[in-house]
Amino acid sequence: MTDRSLPAGLHRDTLAVRTGLERSQHGEHSEALYLTSGFVQPDAETSMRRFAGTEEGFTYSRTSNPTVTSFEQRLAAMEGTEAAIGASTGMGAILMMCMGLLKAGDHVICSRSVFGSTLNLFAKEFAKFGVETTFVSQTDVAEWRAALKSNTRLLFAETPTNPLTEVCDIQALADLAHGAGALLAVDNCFCSPALQRPVEWGADLVIHSGTKYLDGQGRVMAGAICGPSKLIVDVFGPVVRTAGMALSPFNAWVVLKGLETLGIRMQAQCANALAVAQWLEAQAGIARVYYPGLASHPQHELAMRQQSGLGGAVVSFDVVGDTPEEARANAFHVINSTRVVSIATNLGDTKTIITHPGTTSHGRLSEAQRQAAGIGQGLIRLAVGLDHVQDIQADLLRGLSTLTS
Ligand SMILES: *Cc1c(COP(=O)(O)O)cnc(C)c1O
Secondary structure: OOOOOOOOOOOHHHHHHHOOOOOOOOOOOOOOOOOOOEOOOOOHHHHHHHHHOOOOOOOEOOOOOHHHHHHHHHHHHHHOOOEEEEEOOHHHHHHHHHHHHOOOOOEEEEEOOOOHHHHHHHHHHHHHOOOEEEEEOOOOHHHHHHHOOOOEEEEEEEOOOOOOOOOOOHHHHHHHHHHOOOEEEEEOOOOHHHHOOHHHHOOOEEEEEHHHHHOOOOOOOOEEEEEOHHHHHHHHHHHHHHHOOOOOHHHHHHHHHHHHOHHHHHHHHHHHHHHHHHHHHOOOOEEEEEOOOOOOOOOHHHHHHHOOOOOOOEEEEEEOOOOHHHHHHHHHHHHHOOOOOEEOOOOOOOOOEEEOHHHOOOOOOOHHHHHHHOOOOOEEEEEOOOOOHHHHHHHHHHHHOOOOO
């Protein structure tokens, strides 16, 4: 038989369609979906060895499943890590990571601007179990350095952030973590491996919400951690087996197929986002546009270096308003005047989504907390999809051109 194993050195686009594919005896071309909770064992001795972990083989889908394994292998290949492990959701992945790495008495440093549920997981849930977290500036490395303690085990960052697209310097944070004997985990949800591979900048672990760009079409919930085999297999594997935040095989299959088109979707959505951001900067009624691909973005150069020269697909902007009430009324007018884009709170979909963070994702914060976070009442977040850019612009212009103040 000729050697049909994949050669080394393939490009990411090829890995996205070729890796993690172990064909069954039928030789199916597309990835098979193993929708099964359990696996039949050939005999009691094999079953014993598989349960003891001394022989490879599937036993029960909370532990592992061939479709989930395919997804894990493909995502790891695209992130450039040795291994990956699936989780039921992005938050499930972060929970799994914390359960695996932390114990009572440990200290975590986390950006103040991370995803709201991540903030709560550290500030409320893990605080209950004696894990202390210090929240610091997204962009000021000196604050991270000053927060280090002898018991700091983990630095957690997300870049760019939601909804203000602030970018942190992964390499600087990795150096800081490693100098203190801690690990750096980066939530790579906004960029995906198509734009940014955090391990190339020194990060130890990469977190994903597969719900966003990896699926890319708003269909299923999924999550993953990517990293070195010794952590994935020896630390996180036992956590998912015991605690049960396992990825369903059906969801794994959907996201696995989503990875095949991730590269071209991200290219197209980033191009649309840049065009919308540039256009917004020139419109009346706009106070400020937040987009890493714009020269006006405070971390533009860092973002271009870290994100393969692309700004991502999330654009936020402030509409004008002399008071918070007026700004909110204007923002609501722009949102309510759209007829094409969806009013929803997800992101990473082919359908463009418009959101008012101040009354949705950040609605439970006090006005003072919101001000401190820079989330004004005039702020609108646009998660740009594959709608034609002129249709998105026309949709926004309907409201922007009829603002009364
Ligand atoms: C959505 C999101 C998560 C959580 O993912 P779920 O799949 O919704 O649990 C985590 N981090 C970021 C940056 C996100 O946008």
